[in-house]
Amino acid sequence: MVFRHSKRCYIALLLCLLILYQQPRAQVQTPPADTSATEKADNADKAALYQAVLDLTNPWTVMCVAAHPDDEDGSTLTVLRRKYGIHTVSLFSTFGEGGQNAVGPELYEELGVIRARETIAASQVQGSEPHFLGFRDFGFSKSAEETFRAWGEKELLRRMVLQIRTLRPDAIITNHDTTSGHGHHQATGRMILQAFDAAADPKQFPEQLSQVGTWQVQRLFVRSRGGETSTGTPQAISIDPNETDPIRGTTFAQQALSGLQKHATQGPWPKTVPPSGARVIRYSLVKQATSAAPLPENAKTPVDGLRLPEQVAAKLVAPTIDDKPLTQFFDRRLELLVSLLSARRRGVFTPPKEIFDLDPQRFTLMASRLNKAVAAVTGAAVYLSSAGSELVPGEEAKLEAIVANAGIAEIQIKQVTFRGLGSELKVETADKMPPGTEVSADVKVTTPKTYGLTVPSSEHLYDGRLFGEPLNLEAELMVEGTTFVVENETRRDIVPQVEIVDVRPSPYVTTPATSQKPLDFQVRVQSHVKTDFRGLLRVSGPSLETGHDINLSPKGAETSNLVVRPLSLAGQIQGSSLAVTVDLPVPKEPVAKRTVPLVYADAVVVSGRKVGYIPSYDATLERSLAALGVDAKKLSVDDIAKSDLTPYHTIIIDNRGYEAHPELVAANSRLLKFVEDGGTLVVFYHRLNEFKSQYAPYPITLGNERVTEEDAPVTFLQPRHPLLNFPNKITQKDFADWVQERGLYFPKEWDPRYTAILATSDRGEPALKGGILVAPYGKGNYIYTSLVWYRQLRDGNPGGYRFFANLISYGRRKED
Numbered sequence: 001m002v003f004r005h006s007k008r009c010y011i012a013l014l015l016c017l018l019i020l021y022q023q024p025r026a027q028v029q030t031p032p033a034d035t036s037a038t039e040k041a042d043n044a045d046k047a048a049l050y051q052a053v054l055d056l057t058n059p060w061t062v063m064c065v066a067a068h069p070d071d072e073d074g075s076t077l078t079v080l081r082r083k084y085g086i087h088t089v090s091l092f093s094t095f096g097e098g099g100q101n102a103v104g105p106e107l108y109e110e111l112g113v114i115r116a117r118e119t120i121a122a123s124q125v126q127g128s129e130p131h132f133l134g135f136r137d138f139g140f141s142k143s144a145e146e147t148f149r150a151w152g153e154k155e156l157l158r159r160m161v162l163q164i165r166t167l168r169p170d171a172i173i174t175n176h177d178t179t180s181g182h183g184h185h186q187a188t189g190r191m192i193l194q195a196f197d198a199a200a201d202p203k204q205f206p207e208q209l210s211q212v213g214t215w216q217v218q219r220l221f222v223r224s225r226g227g228e229t230s231t232g233t234p235q236a237i238s239i240d241p242n243e244t245d246p247i248r249g250t251t252f253a254q255q256a257l258s259g260l261q262k263h264a265t266q267g268p269w270p271k272t273v274p275p276s277g278a279r280v281i282r283y284s285l286v287k288q289a290t291s292a293a294p295l296p297e298n299a300k301t302p303v304d305g306l307r308l309p310e311q312v313a314a315k316l317v318a319p320t321i322d323d324k325p326l327t328q329f330f331d332r333r334l335e336l337l338v339s340l341l342s343a344r345r346r347g348v349f350t351p352p353k354e355i356f357d358l359d360p361q362r363f364t365l366m367a368s369r370l371n372k373a374v375a376a377v378t379g380a381a382v383y384l385s386s387a388g389s390e391l392v393p394g395e396e397a398k399l400e401a402i403v404a405n406a407g408i409a410e411i412q413i414k415q416v417t418f419r420g421l422g423s424e425l426k427v428e429t430a431d432k433m434p435p436g437t438e439v440s441a442d443v444k445v446t447t448p449k450t451y452g453l454t455v456p457s458s459e460h461l462y463d464g465r466l467f468g469e470p471l472n473l474e475a476e477l478m479v480e481g482t483t484f485v486v487e488n489e490t491r492r493d494i495v496p497q498v499e500i501v502d503v504r505p506s507p508y509v510t511t512p513a514t515s516q517k518p519l520d521f522q523v524r525v526q527s528h529v530k531t532d533f534r535g536l537l538r539v540s541g542p543s544l545e546t547g548h549d550i551n552l553s554p555k556g557a558e559t560s561n562l563v564v565r566p567l568s569l570a571g572q573i574q575g576s577s578l579a580v581t582v583d584l585p586v587p588k589e590p591v592a593k594r595t596v597p598l599v600y601a602d603a604v605v606v607s608g609r610k611v612g613y614i615p616s617y618d619a620t621l622e623r624s625l626a627a628l629g630v631d632a633k634k635l636s637v638d639d640i641a642k643s644d645l646t647p648y649h650t651i652i653i654d655n656r657g658y659e660a661h662p663e664l665v666a667a668n669s670r671l672l673k674f675v676e677d678g679g680t681l682v683v684f685y686h687r688l689n690e691f692k693s694q695y696a697p698y699p700i701t702l703g704n705e706r707v708t709e710e711d712a713p714v715t716f717l718q719p720r721h722p723l724l725n726f727p728n729k730i731t732q733k734d735f736a737d738w739v740q741e742r743g744l745y746f747p748k749e750w751d752p753r754y755t756a757i758l759a760t761s762d763r764g765e766p767a768l769k770g771g772i773l774v775a776p777y778g779k780g781n782y783i784y785t786s787l788v789w790y791r792q793l794r795d796g797n798p799g800g801y802r803f804f805a806n807l808i809s810y811g812r813r814k815e816d
């Protein structure tokens, strides 16, 4: 049937839908909900519908390029999408795994997994689409050159070019310039300038051209900072995020801040936008295509004034109602429905092939936006239920495909297709859904035995399988004779039958005080199979082996202790490792395996020392003190404030302790009293804003200097000082094989009563002498150290343990 859009049939359809709308909706099973929740959901629904029709008015794509999660310009991304409907994508060089963790114990690849997820959550708030280049974040770097050496300059260009050719942005914005800040920022900022040209050049990376075409970005903007205002000049744009979003009722700056707060591991973030408003963001145009239209004066977005070829533009005109934009009708659902169905029928955004081929990506994007708008207005959705969320190779997974109709018109289901795990299946469902109902059907699919695992996620940070295996559900639906498609992609992890979720401690560190003791592990295993699992948990290594049976109920988990008495001891185990495996009763290949490095550190603590410690974010202090065989007790802030501290010889405040435990500030006088009475207080590094000079007995002012080269030379300023000699004689060897960096936020000024023990600096930079400051106070001693001991202890660096033992042992014993 040819359904032509005319005034008469418009009215007929309207009437028919109105009747439908007013029918009692018997099939609706609305759960009783409190009105505020319903209202909230209703508002979210309205906002989604508004966004979907706004998106039809803007065919441009803007890409924001950033080195790390949280470097993206969330404010601009939010404004561009939420106010103008621009398609926004963000591109990150790394996952930010080299940073610190402000909320939990995870570091390195485990931190990268969390930051990738935080970035996705932030992107959802901004309305942007995140993509990752997947370079390793090896920690703070001071130069672009060091970054290029680590990543490969050409490889960085290659990956950027591929993303530009795939995502086809019309304009690129970046917070990073080429000369200042973190080396990763400089390298990213510098290379995107080259990628701008290279993506359009068929001679560059021609092997990519079998997958993607060349692409000419029109404009590239770099964030301009500093006081000089460039507004009004034709070469700049200003973005003011302080306007209130009429649909969501908050300012774009507030929305952007709530996006930023999703980067929780990088906090703490401000809780509110300052009353005076957020800063206006300025960008300078630094590059443009020769064919690009000039940037108009007072341009409000990076794409203002850009033009598409006439034939293309003519096919990208957004549908309207009586020549008014659809956004004006977002709360008049029925009229919107009629208009969008009509647009879909008329083939809006789906031009004949010869025009489509002029700009296929843009037409595909806009057609998919129209599909989404139709889905939003009809209330249609598809999804795979989350029950039994993991996939085991060789096992059949039963997934539930759901097609829902939350709208006001009946929806016919033409076809539902599942794609994933190498299969494409037609899903049999009912063929229609009255308003307010949903249909579901089982999808049975076997995960091929050949499919590799995607857990632990931290081992898949760089291979593209970080988020698991994609499963796609697509439904071809019809309302009032008009077909449209809704689809949804979910990701599921591919897991072994039984997974070793955690082994601790790892690495396993022993010292002279503990090397005679049996090794004591805690191993957590989790079954992913639907039947009972019987097997053997085994640990084996150089001249040792032990194990015990495990019985796991379906999907059950168990934590067990494995105690191993090694046959060979002490120095002999240095550099070797243990294998922890789960075996079937008849051993074949292990079902799961983890490797635990063994470390022997020749580090001793003066005998009889009693240590109290306040951990911040992880168990490094606890494990390191156990490895040293020290009598140690974890202290709470309450213990510091109220309990008797005289039994302790040394108290250690973990890195960023005053940030992790803000109440500690109020109890600080007790810590200083502890020192005065003869104790040794060791305070690990803090950030600038986390540590106030008065927390120390004599002033210490932190600076922003870092030593980022983990092999930076170290000079002993006080070679005869006890901290370098007792009980462990510290040599250059103890500073070998450090990880990540030497130290952060080195003090820039300190009271002359402190003694500086050593100096270090990145090559070619002035020596920093504040890495370890020690001063007598009363009968005791205060030590502030900005070296990254926790990273070395956590990593099992023997030198780190030896110096740590000296810090603990410092100061006279009270009974002396």
Ligand SMILES: [Zn+2]
Residues within 6 Å of the ligand: 067, 068, 071, 182, 185
């Ligand atoms: Zn950064």
